[in-house]
Amino acid sequence: MSDNYVLQAYIWRFCLRCPMPNFSIHPKLAHLSDSQMDNLMTRYYAGETIVDLLGEFKIDCNPHHLFKLFPPIIHSFLVCPHCDAAMMSPRISRSAHYETTMRCFQCRHEDTSRCKCDHCRNRRTTLDSGKVLRNVFDIKNASSGQTEKLSIQPDNLTLEQAVALLSLLRCPGVAYADVIAVSAAFSMATVPFAPKGNYGHTLIQKLGQAKLLSVLNSAAPDNFSVFGNELRIETPFPIFWNISRTSRTNLIHGIEQRVAQGEWPRHWPEQLPDLVRVLAFAEIKEFYDYCAKQRGLPASAPRSTSMMLNNLIQDYSVAQCYRMIYAGAKAAADFLVRASCAPQHAANYMIGACQRWVDRARAENWEVTPFHRHHELPRSMISHVLYDDFLKRGDDGFNLALDKIARPKM
Known part of the structure; x- marks a missing residue:
């Protein structure tokens, strides 16, 4: 079962009890009880054949559009900064590899720089x-x-x-x-x-x-x-x-x-490896915080998080670290549901999940599939200036491991 969606199905139990304005069940799912809705979503994200699910639950829709009928995810630990209502986000397809934007159902605020509320x-x-x-x-x-x-x-x-x-x-x-x-x-x-x-x-x-x-x-x-x-x-x-x-x-x-x-001051080339590493750390920490926030997890222990992320970037690119962090976040969301633990416990669990993933990848010599940059976390001006202007390496800082980012020829 997809780790990310066990939590989503679990949170559905709270949907009908939340005083959310303008919230309503899609008419094509109105005949289902709470337990049936739980069962449908769990089995959908577990990978069962969609056509069979439509027949069993008597739902008339295009198989590719079933996830669009599901109720939104309620992020019970995150509130709108403007009206204090709970933040929500729409469901995504079980085959998707992206995150959706959270929004407030009360004032329509979106957790994005392009919000139009x-x-x-x-x-x-x-x-x-x-x-x-x-x-x-x-x-x-x-x-x-x-x-x-x-x-x-x-x-x-x-x-x-x-x-x-x-x-x-x-x-x-x-x-x-x-x-x-x-x-x-x-x-x-x-x-x-x-x-x-x-x-x-x-x-x-x-x-x-x-x-x-x-x-x-x-x-x-x-x-x-x-x-x-x-x-x-x-x-x-x-x-x-x-x-x-x-x-x-x-x-x-x-x-x-x-x-x-190409006439850098003498001390600049010596400082380049540290700058490359610090920027890479900032980028994976940004993605780590984003993944945790999307799952309603509070901040994890700062020192332990930093040690784990520094361990990740020793051998892997930022793009590959994205993949490992995403897997760790999904595992933490699953653990939160299975163990019925406190969110802070799940947040700390995410650190260990990421570390176990990278340990296994090293031990078994995995070919780690890199991710693309997330549309909500665009490449920064610091990255553009360092890699485009100073190093003339494009987005190598995202796609290559640190030891493969060569120093410029002086």
């Missing part, structure tokens, strides 16, 4: 107009005296700082701004700055260490979040450049010229 549309309109930022900060007063006449050369930066700087400047509305309103605009971009998680925050801190910019979190009002870990916060928060626009332009030109001519 009233709240998100109003928020984007407010952010675009700059009203929130102007009401909270007097930009002229806040930024006065912030720009210093610093002379920073490419050689003064680490490789990670150089890549982060180019990536940040290619995000929407940043290149020519003296004040950067970090907001949902970054997450709405087709290409995000960095993978979701702590890595984006870390990169901004390192640009601050290079004295390129300042993050004024000490001046933030109480109702403001600090600068978001993934450049995705509810209210805009300004950061200021410490160097003038002319200095930024000259610095960027210097970096791009060195990259184009």
Whole structure:
């Protein structure tokens, strides 16, 4: 039986008891009792012949469309950030290898950067107009005296700082701004700055260490979040450049010229393996968190999770790690149902499931089938800049194991 769908069939028992507006059983399934619906979905996702199921349960529909009639999945541990109603997601075919987008049945909010619910549309309109930022900060007063006449050369930066700087400047509305309103605009971009998680925050801190910019979190009002870990916060928060626009332009030109001519500063090639590994870790951690969230699992033990994910990327590409993480997430969902355990226990079980999978793959010399990038987790600007501009390797950072990503010829 498909591991992912044992949990889905189990959650159906709660559907009719949840006070969800606009929720109704499809008319073609209205004649089935709760137990019959449980039985139908369990057997469908177990792989039984669909035509036989349609005949036995007296359902008139195209066999390929049966899963579309099933009730949605209720994510009982996840609530809408706007109205606190439970989040739901539609069923997918048992042969599908993708995840669906969660949405709120009450306010129609979707867990995606392209959400078109009233709240998100109003928020984007407010952010675009700059009203929130102007009401909270007097930009002229806040930024006065912030720009210093610093002379920073490419050689003064680490490789990670150089890549982060180019990536940040290619995000929407940043290149020519003296004040950067970090907001949902970054997450709405087709290409995000960095993978979701702590890595984006870390990169901004390192640009601050290079004295390129300042993050004024000490001046933030109480109702403001600090600068978001993934450049995705509810209210805009300004950061200021410490160097003038002319200095930024000259610095960027210097970096791009060195990259184009293959004349990297001496310390950059030495720092490349660490940067490649850190970015790969950020990408698989992003996918790990996504898979856990889709199954309603809380955060697992951070140290154990990091150790396991680092073990995965020792021998496998990010694309292959996706495959192993997906298998571990399905096993955890199955365990949650079979053991009737607490969600936190299942979340920790997911760590062990992924580790057992990779141990077996190594021991039996499996050919691990890679996954494609998930449409909800697009390739980041950091990846584009590092692999397209600096290394000229396309998406090798996703498709190749770390030891196969060669250093550039200097």
